[in-house]
């Protein structure tokens with residue numbers, strides 16, 4: 001795993017990074033239920049068909065590694081060293097030479113403009129400290145013909161669900177570094193992406209798939 005040269009993070013980013021380092025050991029256990037019921041099938045459906053040059057943002061413990069096509073050339077980045085160490089273990093087990101891991105902040109990507117055919121995120125933009133900055137960087141490194149594919153949980157349009165998400169947010173953010181009330185769809189639009197697919201996946205409209213182009 002190549003370590004980033006630019007690892008000077010601001011205070012908020014360093015705080016979230018520290019939380020992920022703290023939970024890295026337990027992350028896969030926390031996620032067991034969601035993985036079994038939903039996430040596994042979404043990873044399989046949306047990630048396995050992709051080919052070309054792919055950048056995965058916030059690869060975490062590497063849960064998508066098994067699903068990448070061996071013909072794809074994949075770079076997985078994450079700002080948490082401990083999450084990446086878990087991903088490295090999965091990568092060695094999977095024996096996939098087409099995947100490279102790097103420690104990097106999505107808000108300061110070290111790639112040249114127009115580099116990737118796809119950028120993939122799964123459950124990441126709930127915790128990126130400055131989501132607009134991160135999305136702008138993604139837009140910069142995507143090729144003009146490239147696609148952004150995001151499996152994310154966002155703030156519901158349903159009043160009761162939104163109330164629950166807003167109420168629990170502080171606690172969840174404190175423990176996990178995750179915001180459960182982000183309007184990620186609006187953020188995608190605000191940076192100038194065009195959403196070509198917006199699909200409700202589970203919990204009414206909380207878990208969503210977005211496909212977007214520049």
Ligand SMILES: C[S@@+](CC[C@H](N)C(=O)[O-])C[C@H]1O[C@@H](n2cnc3c(N)ncnc32)[C@H](O)[C@@H]1O
Pocket residue numbers: 016017020057058059060061062063064077078079080083104105106107121122123124127128129134178
């Ligand atoms: C909830 S986990 C999801 C992990 C993985 N994508 C999955 O599907 O299980 C969010 C991940 O995003 C990473 N992350 C959050 N903000 C980031 C940033 N600014 N730059 C890079 N990685 C970030 C965290 O370290 C963490 O590994």
